[in-house]
Amino acid sequence: MTPSPSLLVTPGPVATSPAVRAAMTADRSAAEPGMIAALRQMQTRIGALVRADAAYAVIPVPGSATQANEMVLRALPPPGATVLIVTNGAYGDWLASLCVAMGRGHRVLRSAPLEPIPPERVATVLEADTAISHVAFVHVETSSGLLNPLPEIAAICRRLGRGLIVDAVAAAGIVPLDVAHARPEAVVLSSNKGLQGPPGLAWVVTERAALERGRGFAASSSLDLFDQHQHVERTGTFRFTPPTQVLCGVAAALEELEAEGLSARSARYRENWEAAAAVLTAAGFPPLLRPPHATPIVVTVALPEDGPSPAGVTDAMAHRGYVLVPGRLAVPRTVRLGCIGALTPADTARAAEALAEVLGADPPTAAG
Numbered sequence: 001m002t003p004s005p006s007l008l009v010t011p012g013p014v015a016t017s018p019a020v021r022a023a024m025t026a027d028r029s030a031a032e033p034g035m036i037a038a039l040r041q042m043q044t045r046i047g048a049l050v051r052a053d054a055a056y057a058v059i060p061v062p063g064s065a066t067q068a069n070e071m072v073l074r075a076l077p078p079p080g081a082t083v084l085i086v087t088n089g090a091y092g093d094w095l096a097s098l099c100v101a102m103g104r105g106h107r108v109l110r111s112a113p114l115e116p117i118p119p120e121r122v123a124t125v126l127e128a129d130t131a132i133s134h135v136a137f138v139h140v141e142t143s144s145g146l147l148n149p150l151p152e153i154a155a156i157c158r159r160l161g162r163g164l165i166v167d168a169v170a171a172a173g174i175v176p177l178d179v180a181h182a183r184p185e186a187v188v189l190s191s192n193k194g195l196q197g198p199p200g201l202a203w204v205v206t207e208r209a210a211l212e213r214g215r216g217f218a219a220s221s222s223l224d225l226f227d228q229h230q231h232v233e234r235t236g237t238f239r240f241t242p243p244t245q246v247l248c249g250v251a252a253a254l255e256e257l258e259a260e261g262l263s264a265r266s267a268r269y270r271e272n273w274e275a276a277a278a279v280l281t282a283a284g285f286p287p288l289l290r291p292p293h294a295t296p297i298v299v300t301v302a303l304p305e306d307g308p309s310p311a312g313v314t315d316a317m318a319h320r321g322y323v324l325v326p327g328r329l330a331v332p333r334t335v336r337l338g339c340i341g342a343l344t345p346a347d348t349a350r351a352a353e354a355l356a357e358v359l360g361a362d363p364p365t366a367a368g
């Protein structure tokens with residue numbers, strides 16, 4: 001895992017391994033038997049990763065995870081029903097923006113950005129508003145790194161008979177998911193982030209019965225999740241030209257995840273996070289969130305009052321060979337150092353040293 005000239009220390013896209021990049025160099029046809037077999041194996045691996053049972057379908061969709069979120073919001077809630085978007089960060093807010101753009105009835109329940117969503121507030125809203133058919137929220141809020149309480153919110157949805165849609169894009173490979181137990185109607189994952197694949201593909205794990213109930217809801221052709229599912233089941237490939245090289249890269253990434261093991265993967269991410277957090281804390285920039293609420297997707301620190309702007313930090317880090325992404329913040333004037341991808345604790349510690357320097361800490365004294 002040698003750092004490339006510019007190392008991605010972002011929550012996505014993430015640094016990938018040489019094997020993943022090498023898998024993407026050949027020209028491939030989507031319909032060749034090897035590709036069809038590889039896609040089926042990936043579907044099986046994704047299903048196993050989130051512990052889905054036979055009641056669920058694993059649907060690959062091309063494009064960004066946001067597009068997959070939109071496909072789910074089109075496919076499952078009945079037109080005319082209300083979707084409750086529960087949000088405590090920029091990615092949760094984005095789910096509400098999708099509803100606005102597609103004209104879906106929705107309500108927004110906003111909670112404090114650095115605290116897990118309080119499940120009892122969700123229950124109160126659902127008990128009072130029977131027009132709400134579905135609840136949607138972000139499991140790991142990437143804008144801060146916060147972990148939201150999936151089992152508790154899922155239990156409330158089951159008790160009150162509402163469908164649940166989970167954006168688990170930043171959770172996959174990082175925190176365990178148990179679909180067979182939580183029984184959401186849909187979970188959305190990405191090809192990159194903690195799965196360490198290239199960007200360009202997303203996964204929807206959805207309850208087959210819910211998808212069937214929503215047949216005809218999509219009001220779109222290219223964003224019709226039901227059609228994509230039917231086509232993949234029938235032919236083993238996509239309705240429209242899939243990103244074939246990306247599929248090959250994702251297949252390699254899922255093989256690597258299986259070889260590393262999910263618990264070893266998340267333990268490495270936790271070590272990456274601890275290494276960066278230790279450097280930043282010693283330099284006077286303690287993380288805004290700590291475990292158990294902080295997941296290891298990012299370390300979030302506040303920018304000093306008289307320090308550089310978020311864009312200035314990004315530029316200065318780029319000069320030092322580290323790519324950060326500005327924007328999409330849960331709290332203004334914060335900066336996030338990504339700890340996922342093909343990185344080691346030594347990589348994140350070095351990136352954190354560069355960040356501390358950029359933020360204006362005294363350079364660390366030589367060890368010893």
Ligand SMILES: *Cc1c(COP(=O)(O)O)cnc(C)c1O
Nearest residue numbers: 064065066091138142167169170
């Ligand atoms: C990255 C991310 C997304 C969006 O993914 P894109 O592929 O950029 O559309 C959505 N939700 C969460 C929680 C994410 O971390």
